[in-house]
């Protein structure tokens with residue numbers, strides 16, 4: 186198979202990039218290790234920042250989020266027996282966050298890719314990028330006991346921290362960009378009434 190951009194990983198990043206490139210007339214093939222059902226049942230994010238919601242709209246995938254998502258312009262922190270409200274609107278130039286599940290936005294991205302005849306290959310095993318520093322890189326994978334090869338102009342690694350792409354970037358060109366904050370964050374799920382309704 187030949188394409189312009191081969192994207193490894195069919196999570197939100199890979200699908201979003203595939204959709205944005207398509208809207209610019211650039212062909213992509215997405216290779217995803219898991220089945221679609223598996224990806225769509227993997228519970229993760231629920232709080233989306235402004236920049237991301239704008240991007241989802243730009244990718245023509247924001248309609249359902251705008252109908253079903255909940256805008257929050259602040260949140261409460263409970264500590265020392267009291268509740269303090271962090272007013273996002275006030276402290277971030279009128280910004281807010283959108284509560285809309287990652288599974289839902291991933292579904293919207295898959296559906297958009299299907300509508301536009303995008304190629305997303307699921308259950309792609311042993312995905313491996315090759316010759317990534319050359320002008321003719323390619324990616325191999327196995328599916329249904331057959332070996333496949335995708336020739337492309339660019340390989341994109343959107344397969345997360347533990348994916349194969351990160352390990353495949355030659356050390357002499359690898360640059361890491363990281364911001365470490367001086368605090369940690371722990372989320373706990375509980376069946377509790379929303380705090381603002383208790384006040």
Ligand SMILES: Cc1cc2nc3c(=O)[nH]c(=O)nc-3n(C[C@H](O)[C@H](O)[C@H](O)COP(=O)(O)OP(=O)(O)OC[C@H]3O[C@@H](n4cnc5c(N)ncnc54)[C@H](O)[C@@H]3O)c2cc1C
Pocket residue numbers: 193194195196197198199216217218219224228229230231232233234287309312343344345346347348349350
């Ligand atoms: C519990 C939890 C809560 C979170 N809450 C929030 C939140 O509220 N707000 C927020 O913004 N973010 C949140 N996040 C972070 C958010 O989920 C990630 O930023 C997001 O999933 C990153 O998307 P991605 O597409 O880059 O990577 P992923 O979602 O990890 O997708 C990578 C894809 O690549 C595939 N893959 C991996 N290896 C290979 C391979 N070798 N070959 C082919 N495919 C491969 C995987 O199956 C996967 O589908 C949360 C994360 C977790 C775990």
